[in-house]
Amino acid sequence: MTAALVTSPPVVMAPRADGFEVVWGVSRLSRGWIEWEAADGTSGTVTGDAFGMVPQGDRVLRVRASGWSAGTSLRVRSVTEAVEAPKERHESEWKPVRTFDAASDTARFAVWNDTHQRDDTLRGLHEATPEVDVLVWNGDLCNDWTDPAEFPTTVLNPAGLDVSAGRPLAVVVGNHDVRGTWAYQLEDFVATPEGRPFTAFRIGPVACIVLHTGEDKPDDHPTFEGRVAFEPLRAEQAEWLREVTARPEIADAPYRVVFCHIPLRWTDEAVVDYDADGYDWFSRRSRDAWHDALVGWGAQIVVSGHTHYQTWLPATEEFPYAQLISGGPDADTASDEAAAWIDGEASADELVLTMRDLGGRVLHEVRLAPLG
Known part of the structure; x- marks a missing residue:
């Protein structure tokens, strides 16, 4: 039996005022990206890394996301596709995130x-x-x-x-x-x-x-x-x-x-x-x-x-x-x-x-x- 393609939930790390990074584990060579939806109805996909490639790896995938205003509420999920057979695809559960807001009173x-x-x-x-x-x-x-x-x-x-x-x-x-x-x-x-x-x-x-x-x-x-x-x-x-x-x-x-x-x-x-x-x-x-x-x-x-x-x-x-x-x-x-x-x-x-x-x-x- 083939091991599960994804080995962890998408973990939100390195939060910032304009974004964050999402990190998740995989069991074999895969590529991945994140999808997002903001509270104001906007949505999108983050698909590239710093070198212009879709994030890929055989143990871990990472996507750095940016471009939001401070204090933006949104939800994100990771999407993973196996590079080689068996060609599997995995979509995580949606996860709420809020960017840092220095202007907040609390x-x-x-x-x-x-x-x-x-x-x-x-x-x-x-x-x-x-x-x-x-x-x-x-x-x-x-x-x-x-x-x-x-x-x-x-x-x-x-x-x-x-x-x-x-x-x-x-x-x-x-x-x-x-x-x-x-x-x-x-x-x-x-x-x-x-x-x-x-x-x-x-x-x-x-x-x-x-x-x-x-x-x-x-x-x-x-x-x-x-x-x-x-x-x-x-x-x-x-x-x-x-x-x-x-x-x-x-x-x-x-x-x-x-x-x-x-x-x-x-x-x-x-x-x-x-x-x-x-x-x-x-x-x-x-x-x-x-x-x-x-x-x-x-x-x-x-x-x-x-x-x-x-x-x-x-x-x-x-x-x-x-x-x-x-x-x-x-x-x-x-x-x-x-x-x-x-x-x-x-x-x-x-x-x-x-x-x-x-x-x-x-x-x-x-x-x-x-x-x-």
């Missing part, structure tokens, strides 16, 4: 982290999380990439779920996401607005910056076997931060939030002995590279994962940005009790970040006033 986002291919955790998060402007998947989607067949089932159809239904994805790369022989292929399955693993966007009154903190040990650590080069990437992001925080829609936002997988602050910042199996609980290298730019911008809070411990560190004179760390499932047992998610709601009066466990219990509630 915004809502959700944050997951450290799901580590744990189906029970993912099901609990999926059930608990409402429709939002954007779902920030804040790193460590996987354990490590030892089998390339796990990309679609981890990123595009985790636990058999359509996680981007009603909540387009902004994927933040975590340290486990860059581990394993096949980690270099992650970028084939994760779309970002500018094709880099860092970005900035505005949803209503909230400016968001996404950063890539790299690994939890130095680049030359022997366990990496020469596969990583995060020091140049941190330096690139430091230069980019100075530019992006000067953009009017980012510089003037009433609320200013940073998402990165490894925290920039921690409760114990003692020097780590990497030769004794130590690793970074916070990314000192990233903080050293980015601190001045974040302070200059007026970052109010950094939202992270990585530690699997829910932690709240208020702003201080030395660190004017607070640090909120959401928990993941227990790394050493089969328990999902430590897993949590964050619900962010912004209005003209305040930004409220509420961290809850999978049972709905409030673990932390943070209230931020708008910047003048």
